[in-house]
Amino acid sequence: MENWILLVIIVLIASLLQASTGYGFSIVGTPFLLIIYPAHTAIQINMILSLCLSLFMIFKIGNEVDKPLLFRLIKGSIAGLVLGLFIYLYIDVRLLKMAVGGLILILTVLLICQLSIHQTKNRDILSGGISGLLTTSIGVPGPPLLLYFSSVGTGKALLRSTTLAYYLFVYFISLIMQISFGGTSKEAWISSLIAVPSLLVGILLGQFLFKWISQRAFRIITYNILLFTGGYLIASSFWF
Template identity: 70%
Template sequence: MEDWIMLLLIVFVAALLQASTGYGFSIIGTPFLFMIYPAHTAIQINIILSLWLSVFMIYKIRREIDTALLARLVKGSVIGLVLGIFVYLYVDVQWLKFVVGSLVLILTVLLVLRLTIQQTEARDHLTGGFSGLLTTSIGVPGPPLLLYFAGVGIKKETLRSTTLAYYLFVYSVSLIMQILFDGTTKETWISAGIALPVLLLGILLGQLLFRWINQTVFKIITYIILFFTGIYLLMTS
């Protein structure tokens, strides 16, 4: 019973954050899901719920999508998705969490120090590649996108809509690949189904909050999310 309550709380907070900032569901949700589920089960629950979240939200904000940027991210993700499935199957999850956590913390410090990144098509592709790798391996595509877009200074409206559209692609492909190569469990789908109503509630409240968050507050929330993610991944690795 405690695990169900924990699941619903995690999903609600993560959905609220995702809908209000454009990021946060996987970054916040996955580390906590690791606390109550085996690694591969937690990753698949996160991917299923993230897919639903993207489906629920994308229609309303579809006009804000940067289609050219989206296309480059998707193209770049293809190689990363393939490499990531081998990481998912064969690399120890604890080691991967340590590497990702360290990288997130280092790059976040650089962003806080006002590191700026020049946006180029090659970097768009590269960011998509790293994001794809993290999606099939641990179900968390957000950190590369968040770090890159924060450095580039993309508007929050474009960021939220474009990343959601991108998530629809990478999460769909990742889930199919994971099921084909490693299977799935009944617990995964039951848990995801139970959490769906809470996910929808978090989305609705998060969309209301989005209207009140300015660009400065948005950046602060971004840094807090990244610091939290990096520290948590290191502590649990």
């Protein structure tokens, strides 16, 4: 019962952040889920709930999605998903977490110092590929997209809607790959079902907050999410 109470609180906060910014559910939720669940179960709960969140929200904001950009992200992610699974199965994931975490922290500092790049189709595909790789290898697809879109100055509405549509694809494929190669557990599905009401409440609150978040506040939230992610990846490489 105590774990379920913590689960509800974690999902509420993480879904609120995701609905209001387009990022944050797996970044915030996964570290805390790992405290109360075994790693395999925690990651699958995150993927199941992330899928539900994307499904609930896409019907409301689907008309804001940049479809050509979404197609390029998905195109890049396909190769990344396969490579990420190979890394997950055969390479020390702790080293990958340390490398990715360090890179995220460095790039975030550069972003805070006003780093900007020009958006191109090839860079869209590359960012999708890196995101796909991180989804199947460590279950965190958001940082590459967040870094890339922040550096090219993407507006918050387009960023939120397009990344949510992308997550709908990448989490679905990743969950299938995880179940196919590693199986699943009854606990993951029961816990996910219990967390759905708090997920819906977080979505509603997050959509309300989205209207009141300025572009400047959005950037500040983005930087904090990235700094948290980078630090967490480095720290978790020693824990798990």
